[in-house]
Amino acid sequence: MISAGEFCLNLLDTDTYQFLEPFVGSRLREQRFGCDWEKHGKLWYIPNAPANIFCKIEKVVSYGTHDLVIGRVVELLTRPSSDLLCWADGSLGRFSRLQ
Numbered sequence: 001m002i003s004a005g006e007f008c009l010n011l012l013d014t015d016t017y018q019f020l021e022p023f024v025g026s027r028l029r030e031q032r033f034g035c036d037w038e039k040h041g042k043l044w045y046i047p048n049a050p051a052n053i054f055c056k057i058e059k060v061v062s063y064g065t066h067d068l069v070i071g072r073v074v075e076l077l078t079r080p081s082s083d084l085l086c087w088a089d090g091s092l093g094r095f096s097r098l099q
Contacts (some may be wrong), residue, residue, distance in 0.1 A: 002060055007071060008043045008076060011051040013081040019046050040075075050081035 008052045012019060019036070037044045045052045055071025062068075084095050 002057065002067065002069065004042065005057050006043060006074075007055055007057065007069065008040070008045045009051075009053040010046040010049040010072075011053070012046070013050045013083045016046055016049050016080070017085055019049075026066045027044065040077075041070065045077075048079070050079055050084060052077040 001061070012014075013036050016062070036046070036048075038047045039045075040054065043054060045054075053073055054075040054077075057069055057071040058072050060067050062072070086093055086095055
């Protein structure tokens with residue numbers, strides 16, 4: 001990703017959460033980019049995701065064993081969804097209102 005200079009961030013919902021499983025462990029690594037992915041230019045994305053955020057890399061900051069990649073949004077594809085999911089404390093969850 002870093003050498004390509006661009007990336008796509010796919011936001012998931014309950015209709016697309018199954019795309020996450022191959023990325024949370026090595027057991028399903030070979031299934032990461034299965035037949036339901038599509039290409040947009042050079043980037044793979046999930047066409048049914050609520051949002052696909054296409055970015056050009058602006059900066060990479062190394063911290064410990066990870067790199068923080070900061071991108072500039074160059075294109076955004078969206079579809080209606082009210083059930084966006086998030087990853088926190090090692091598991092999948094839902095965003096919810098505070099009040």
